[in-house]
Amino acid sequence: MSAPSYTRAIGGSPFLLVVELGSPRAPRAHHDLHSGTVAPPFGVRIWTGDSHLWVLSEHLLPIRDKVVTALPADMTTSRDCRLALLGHCDASTGSFEQTAHRALRSGDYSYLPSMGGSYNLVVERNGVVSVSTDVAGLRPVYYTRFEETIICSSSALLLARLAGPTLSVPWLAARLMLPQMPTTTATLSPFKNVARVPEGHWFMPEDQSYERYWYPPTQFTPGASVQLQEALTKAVGGHVDDSLGDVSCDSSGGFDSTTISYLASRSATGTKHCTLWTYSDPEDTTATDHRYAAAARSMLATTSSMEVSLRDFPPLYHDIFSAPVTDEPTPLSLAFGRLGEQTDALAGRQSYVHLTGHGADAVVTSAHSSYVADLIHAGEYRAALRHAQAATAASSQWSARRFMLAAATVAKTSYSNWLFSMAEQLRTSTPSSSTSEGPYVGWAGPVDYLPWFTSDCRQLAADCLTEDSSRDSAYAPLPGQNHAISAIIDSGRTCRMFQQAADRSTPQYAFPFLDERVIHAGLTADYEARSSLFSLKPLMREAFSDMLPSIILQRSRKSTYNHYAYDCVTQNAGTLRSLMDDSILVKEHLIDAARFSAGIEACARRVGGALRGLNCTIAVEVWLRQIATSAALEQWSPDRS
Numbered sequence: 001m002s003a004p005s006y007t008r009a010i011g012g013s014p015f016l017l018v019v020e021l022g023s024p025r026a027p028r029a030h031h032d033l034h035s036g037t038v039a040p041p042f043g044v045r046i047w048t049g050d051s052h053l054w055v056l057s058e059h060l061l062p063i064r065d066k067v068v069t070a071l072p073a074d075m076t077t078s079r080d081c082r083l084a085l086l087g088h089c090d091a092s093t094g095s096f097e098q099t100a101h102r103a104l105r106s107g108d109y110s111y112l113p114s115m116g117g118s119y120n121l122v123v124e125r126n127g128v129v130s131v132s133t134d135v136a137g138l139r140p141v142y143y144t145r146f147e148e149t150i151i152c153s154s155s156a157l158l159l160a161r162l163a164g165p166t167l168s169v170p171w172l173a174a175r176l177m178l179p180q181m182p183t184t185t186a187t188l189s190p191f192k193n194v195a196r197v198p199e200g201h202w203f204m205p206e207d208q209s210y211e212r213y214w215y216p217p218t219q220f221t222p223g224a225s226v227q228l229q230e231a232l233t234k235a236v237g238g239h240v241d242d243s244l245g246d247v248s249c250d251s252s253g254g255f256d257s258t259t260i261s262y263l264a265s266r267s268a269t270g271t272k273h274c275t276l277w278t279y280s281d282p283e284d285t286t287a288t289d290h291r292y293a294a295a296a297r298s299m300l301a302t303t304s305s306m307e308v309s310l311r312d313f314p315p316l317y318h319d320i321f322s323a324p325v326t327d328e329p330t331p332l333s334l335a336f337g338r339l340g341e342q343t344d345a346l347a348g349r350q351s352y353v354h355l356t357g358h359g360a361d362a363v364v365t366s367a368h369s370s371y372v373a374d375l376i377h378a379g380e381y382r383a384a385l386r387h388a389q390a391a392t393a394a395s396s397q398w399s400a401r402r403f404m405l406a407a408a409t410v411a412k413t414s415y416s417n418w419l420f421s422m423a424e425q426l427r428t429s430t431p432s433s434s435t436s437e438g439p440y441v442g443w444a445g446p447v448d449y450l451p452w453f454t455s456d457c458r459q460l461a462a463d464c465l466t467e468d469s470s471r472d473s474a475y476a477p478l479p480g481q482n483h484a485i486s487a488i489i490d491s492g493r494t495c496r497m498f499q500q501a502a503d504r505s506t507p508q509y510a511f512p513f514l515d516e517r518v519i520h521a522g523l524t525a526d527y528e529a530r531s532s533l534f535s536l537k538p539l540m541r542e543a544f545s546d547m548l549p550s551i552i553l554q555r556s557r558k559s560t561y562n563h564y565a566y567d568c569v570t571q572n573a574g575t576l577r578s579l580m581d582d583s584i585l586v587k588e589h590l591i592d593a594a595r596f597s598a599g600i601e602a603c604a605r606r607v608g609g610a611l612r613g614l615n616c617t618i619a620v621e622v623w624l625r626q627i628a629t630s631a632a633l634e635q636w637s638p639d640r641s
Contacts, residue, residue, distance in 0.1 A: 014155040015086050016043070017122055018052040019129050019205040021148050046084050050127045053084055056158070081105075081126075083112075086154070087119025087139045090238040090515070109202070113213055116234060116517045120154060130202045135214050136359070136492030136514040137182075138499070140327075141197040142189055143205065150205035155500075156189045156196075156327040163193035165627065169588055173460035175329065175620060176590065177426070177453060180445020181419075182489045183473040184464045190328055198473075199489050214516075216476045216485060217524045224525035225543040228364065228518065232543075233263055235515035239353055240267040240274075248351035248507060251276035251305065253292030255540045256357030256364075258552050260512060261296070262544075264355055265303050275349045276305040277342070283311060284563040295551045306345065313338040316568035317575060320622050323501060329623035330497035331615040343502060351507040358495050359513040362487035363522040364539045366530040369439045371480030372403070373411040375527060383528070391439040398439060407441045415474035415482060418443045423465035426458045443479045444486040450613045452596035456589040480527065488519060566606050569614075573604040576618060584624040591617060 043056035081104040089096060096115065103109050104125060109132075112121050118138040123130045131152050133141045143152040144163040153159050167190055174184050186198040197203040200214030221227065240247050247268055249261045261276050268274040276297050280290035290307060297305045314337030323336035332339075346354055369391040375384035384407065388400040410418065426447060440446050447461070475485035495511045502509050512518065522530070522539065529539045536555055545553060569576070577600055580586060580593040596617065603611055 013055045013086065014153060014158065015084075015120065015122070016054045016056060016158065017129070017131060017152040017205070019150045019152070020050070021150065021206065047082055047124075049124075051122075051124055051129045053122055055086065056155075082124050084122045085119050086122065087134070088117045088239065088242060088510070089119050090116030090234050090517070110213065113200075114516060116231070117238065117515055118511075129205055131197075131205070132202050132213065133197050133199050134492075135200045135488075135516045135519055136495075137199050137489050138492050138496050138511065138514055140199075140493075140496065141203055142194050142327075143197065143203065143208070144194045145208075150208065152203070152205060156191060156194050157325065159194045160191045163191065166192040167624070167627065168192045169590070170460045170464055172585075172588070172620060172624075173457045173590060174464040176457060176617060177448050177450075177461040178464065179448065179616060180486065180490055181447075181465075181468075182486055182493065183444070183475070184468045186473060199492070216481055217520060219524075220526040221524040224521060224529060225539055227521035227524060228539060229543040231515065231517040231521040232259065232512060235512035235518050236260060236263040236355060237267040238515075239355055239510040239512060240264055240272065243272065243353040245352040246273040246275065246350045248275040248277055248346045248349065248354045250354075250356045251278045251293045251297060252357075253278070253289040253294075253296060253552070253555075254357070255537045255544075255548070255552060255555070256360035256513065258293075258296045258548060259540065259544050260355050260357050261303070262300065262547055263512075265300050268303075273350075274303045275346065275351055276300070276303050277346065277354075278305065278307040279310050280307055281310045281564045283567075286563070292551060292555065296549055299549050304349070306349070308345070310338075310564050313341050315571055316565060317572040317618070320575075320618075321626065323622075323626075325623070325626045326497045326500045328493070328497055329616075329620045330494055330501075331612075331619045332494065332498045333501060333619055333622065334615055336501060339502060343507060347506045353510050354507040355510045355512060357513060358498070359488065359491045359511050360540075362484065362491045363513045363519055364525075364530065365537055366480065366484060366527055369403075370407075370410070370441045370443070370483040371527045371530075372407040373441055374478045374480035376404070376408050377411040377478055387527075388439075395439065403439055403441070410441050410443065410479050413443075413479075415443050415479075416469045416472070418479075419465045419469035422447060423462040423469065426462035426465065441479070443474070443482050445483065445490070448610075448613050448616070450599070450610055450617070452591045452599055452617070454589055454592055457591065460590075481523070484523065484530075488514070562611070565611060566603060569600065569603045569611070570605075573600055576600050579618065579621050583621060584628065585617070585621050 043054040046053040046055060083100045083104055085096065091099065099111050099115060103112050104123070107125060109121075109123060109130065112123070113132050113134070118134045118136060120134070120139045120141060121132040131141055133139060140154055141152055142154070142156045142159050143150055144159045146162045151159060151162060168188065171185060171188050171190050175190075178184050185196070187196055189196045197210060200212060202211045202213055203209075204211070247264055249264050250257045251261045261274075265274045278290055278293040278297070281287050294307070297303070316334050316338075318337035320334055320336075323333040326333065369387065372384050372387050372391070375381075375387065385400065385404060388403045388407065392398045392400050392403050413421070474482050475489075476482040492514050495514060499509050525539050529542070541553055577597050580597055583591070583593060585591045586593045599610070599614055603614055
């Protein structure tokens, strides 16, 4: 066997992997991607032979072009063993080389996805290729069949150029109504002929099969807070170390961003500098976040800071069609005007990497109150009752007894049966009869019942649930833990789109809480440590009590920007209503134009309305229009099958 070769590409560059079907053979001639064949017209070729791998860097900045080859270049042509790591990995080059060498020599890849970070691995051993996804969804893998090849990429849009940009209407229905149930779209993309590999899996292109490599912890660990501290410290430090220059951090005054800020400030030593970024809303007299942020920043003498008013930036929905097209629709695109000006301002401070606390709510806190079902399953009835009482204290419709009965029902229901029951509810219930105030318990997040979704939309979403119920797709064996992981993956997919939208700019956005080791540490904590019913993020409080200032540790609640968000709806109500003129979602019978317009009016008048669901629907409509007018995807054609 020849000596193995290892390649490590730093950053979030998309990749393209072409695997020829059949027995290994010399590569055929490849032509231009845009003319209908498989070699991209840009990028860095990592290797060729039985498979062909590129890192695509047409518009990528130096941080994303940094390719480290651990062995001499002449060894990258070895057909016996080779490996590429694409993305951010906490391991040093030396540690990565040792782990890769052991894996390729032995054929045991179990060590490879657990080096910390968010990355894809491409392994070719004796002509057999495997490619991995990360746990949170920051580094997805899509694939399609083209002629006699299987083509994989972290970009669904890239593959849609080859496979044809035919959109799946059932996927759209699931995206609208089931955004918090990621297993329903775990193997799907918005494009009919492009499939997705589930998070935490290896994919074998030759036979298009999956193999799961990641499982959640099976036991709680008393020292989970210590593990979390170590994992998050290493994750933040890794991003700072990988930056080619200065870094910046969100600093909102909450647990998550303050912790990231303090860790980044400690890591940014020598010539690197850290800038803290704080938004404030001077027109919201109830908001207190900026005062907490200012107090926390004052104790970090080695950093600079920027406090800016939300009102000085483009509002939500400003020039919404100017946002870059991403693989999937995301409500974050509605704030792209603000994002663009933020990146420009931070670039002026020479920031190459911007760290945020996104994902922390899912990783370090329990998912809603679904974990009460796990307490019941474990026979911890007194603890379950205590949490049920706390969860229902502010509800006029739910008693602790009613909630306990609901949690007990979920606890004894399998994930497949729970999905099937959700599908039946969608088929038989109306939005008004399916929603009620009070706590929620389930295997994943709730169905989004909104009055503008049509019966056709509900039926298509129900079909997705029914199909998912026929597979063994649960992330974990218990409802609360499965719900927690669903929330993590939902957050990871959202952050992935955020990264993709900002892909052409500096700084690059990083999400340390979605590092694989941080996720593992968070999930090893028991329900009491992660619960947010009695205190604000007790696991974070315990893990970083020696580092965070007392003013942050004493916080009992977090502010929101709802005042600003509703103002933006009011200011742009006319623009949002105009989306119903020639609406694609209306044409596909997924939403009702009059009811959606009424939802906009309700939010504009602040008399009700589901703002999150409204933004999700707007984002899908905007994305569809961008796809329909994209020069690269001009063959757009919806398909209902």
